[in-house]
Amino acid sequence: MCAICDGHARNPITCIVPPHMLEVLAIRGSKKTAAMARSLLDQTRKVRHERAEFRTGRAMLEEAGAMGGFVSTALSRAATQSNLDRAIHDGEGKAGLPGKLLRKEGDPASGDAAVDEAYDGAGNVYRLYFEAFSRDSLDGNGMKLVQTVHHRRNYNNAFWNGEQMVYGDGDGEIFQKFTELSVIGHEMSHGVVQFSGGLLYEGQSGALNESFADVFGALTVQRKLGLEAHETDWLVGKGILGPDIRGVALRSMKAPGTAYSDALLGQDPQPYHMDFFVNTTGDSGGVHINSGVPNHAFYLFAQYLGGKAWEKPGTIWYQTMQRLNNPVATFAQWAAQTVEVAIGLHGAGSLEVLFLKRAWKLVGLPV
Ligand SMILES: [Zn+2]
CATH class of the missing domain: 1.10.390.10 (Neutral Protease Domain 2)
Structure with a gap:
């Protein structure tokens, strides 16, 4: 969860910047920085509430129990054919997701650094899972890799919302743009955890x-x-x-x-x-x-x-x-x-x- 833990472990929007960093900024930052941190904590809390019910680890456990098994798709068969399929959207500084499609699989570089880093980075993550572990995308079943860059204005975070990856540009002071490869790999791997049986986010x-x-x-x-x-x-x-x-x-x-x-x-x-x-x-x-x-x-x-x-x-x-x-x-x-x-x-x-x-x-x- 990005925001302050409010006692609900459902809807785990998994963010790269931990809430403890934002809480410190909200207390110790300049007027502008503190306002940014407070608004980010509020926004992320709101994102959680806007989202549809998310399958938490416990829900998955119950579901799996009902199905009589817990074997993930990825474990039951090794992928032999690559189905890499990326779609990078431009959030245009707004909150809506996924935003305007700017680059889809096979398109040439867009010239927008964040778009192209997200495109290339998702390819690197896909190839790690496919080539090293025979896993076809996050769900083990060729799931399309949807990413949004330029999310909101001066947005100091990146997250996986259960369906796609989302990256801010940072405010240029405390954080810079979030389309860095370890961040992309981190967020996409939350998807792999989710589709591998899950680990309760608590x-x-x-x-x-x-x-x-x-x-x-x-x-x-x-x-x-x-x-x-x-x-x-x-x-x-x-x-x-x-x-x-x-x-x-x-x-x-x-x-x-x-x-x-x-x-x-x-x-x-x-x-x-x-x-x-x-x-x-x-x-x-x-x-x-x-x-x-x-x-x-x-x-x-x-x-x-x-x-x-x-x-x-x-x-x-x-x-x-x-x-x-x-x-x-x-x-x-x-x-x-x-x-x-x-x-x-x-x-x-x-x-x-x-x-x-x-x-x-x-x-x-x-x-
Ligand atoms: Zn995380």
């Missing part, structure tokens, strides 16, 4: 949802650039902070808690270990905060193993999402499932399993 399962989105956002960048685990910076939202903000990104998987340290924004609050787990009722139970713990476990595992992180580590995390069968999973349950998947793929005595267990142990989640 508490630890919500933080796992956020972490999955961060991991696959980072993997999209690494795969596009052909970088191995030790060659990459493991930052999410790099370059979207404005020129006057002291920080490099929204989050760091390598060193959670160090992405920014700014007079206005304060200190990045992410923990890297369960000892520093943040118990809070804000941010849907700290979904954007405690995601630092599973994020760091993935980083450690990829680093121990070396090589391309989207290959073995990415496959284990992806398959864990497909097999989890538990929308209210805790960190410990997720960790145990990754180990089970790794044993199935590489064998109980393998280096992969040894390194994976070591990574979980180092963040305070021994399996």
Whole structure:
């Protein structure tokens, strides 16, 4: 959820900028910045209410129970044919979605940087899932990738609303335009979570949802650039902070808690270990905060193993999402499932399993 947690876990509009950052700006910002933050918190709250009922993890659980199974489309068959189909719309600074269609699949570059970044970025994310995990789009069934750029005026956020991706241009001071590849990968991966059985957007399962989105956002960048685990910076939202903000990104998987340290924004609050787990009722139970713990476990595992992180580590995390069968999973349950998947793929005595267990142990989640 983008806005302040109001006790409703339904309609999870999953945003890249966490509410704790906006709340700080609403209190500490200049008159103009505080007004922007308040209006953004209000807008995002309104977006939630405008939306049709959203299938939450719990609703999916009930539905799946009624259907007698939880196997996702993607898990039941591997995609062999690419059905990449993108549609990029121009929001024209307004709130309506999806806005005016500016570039559809196969069209040449539009000349609008945000449109073309969203088009290319969605292609990179699609190819990561299709080529590395045989998944055909977010739903595993060739779903059209609809994106809107230039959403509202000076809009300081990007989100997945359950049906499409939406990006603001930022106000140019605190945030710049949001069509950055790790952000695109993050938002689209919320779609993958949703169509893979879901993770309730609250508490630890919500933080796992956020972490999955961060991991696959980072993997999209690494795969596009052909970088191995030790060659990459493991930052999410790099370059979207404005020129006057002291920080490099929204989050760091390598060193959670160090992405920014700014007079206005304060200190990045992410923990890297369960000892520093943040118990809070804000941010849907700290979904954007405690995601630092599973994020760091993935980083450690990829680093121990070396090589391309989207290959073995990415496959284990992806398959864990497909097999989890538990929308209210805790960190410990997720960790145990990754180990089970790794044993199935590489064998109980393998280096992969040894390194994976070591990574979980180092963040305070021994399996
Ligand atoms: Zn998110």
